[in-house]
Amino acid sequence: MLGDILLIIVGLILLTGLLGVIPAMGKHLEKLAKWLGSIQGIIGIIALIYGIWNFSIPSGLMLIIAGIILAVGILQILPAVGEELKKLAKTLGSFQTIIGIIALVIGIWGLL
Numbered sequence: 001m002l003g004d005i006l007l008i009i010v011g012l013i014l015l016t017g018l019l020g021v022i023p024a025m026g027k028h029l030e031k032l033a034k035w036l037g038s039i040q041g042i043i044g045i046i047a048l049i050y051g052i053w054n055f056s057i058p059s060g061l062m063l064i065i066a067g068i069i070l071a072v073g074i075l076q077i078l079p080a081v082g083e084e085l086k087k088l089a090k091t092l093g094s095f096q097t098i099i100g101i102i103a104l105v106i107g108i109w110g111l112l
Contacts, residue, residue: 003050003059007107010047010066013037014100044070059110062103069093 012019012033019030036043048067051060068075072089092099 001111003054003056003063004107004110006043006047006050007059007062007066007103007110009036009043009107010063010070011100011102011104011107013040013043013070014066014096014103018097018100040070041074044068044072045074047071058102058106062099062106065092065099066103069096069099 012029013036016030016033016037019033020026022029044067046067047063048071051063051067054060055064068085068089069092072086072093075089076086
């Protein structure tokens with residue numbers, strides 16, 4: 001349940017630029033996503049840790065992937081993190097929209 005809610009939050013943050021086109025609720029969802037985006041690094045670290053701790057397919061895997069994308073700013077300043085992880089985060093960032101849609105769908109599906 002908590003993982004599904006976290007997936008929805010992560011999906012909203014990853015889809016911040018696209019939420020405005022949704023009829024009726026788009027503007028409100030975009031405001032929420034922008035507000036959550038202000039703490040995206042913290043949410044990314046939480047998603048990464050929760051995904052590793054409660055690993056399952058597909059939700060745990062999506063939390064790990066989305067957590068890496070959202071925590072890229074924090075990961076870049078840590079000296080212990082290898083260059084490979086930084087490159088992975090940048091590569092995954094190019095698929096941000098697709099990963100956001102998948103995370104949102106899996107999160108909503110998990111709550112149903």
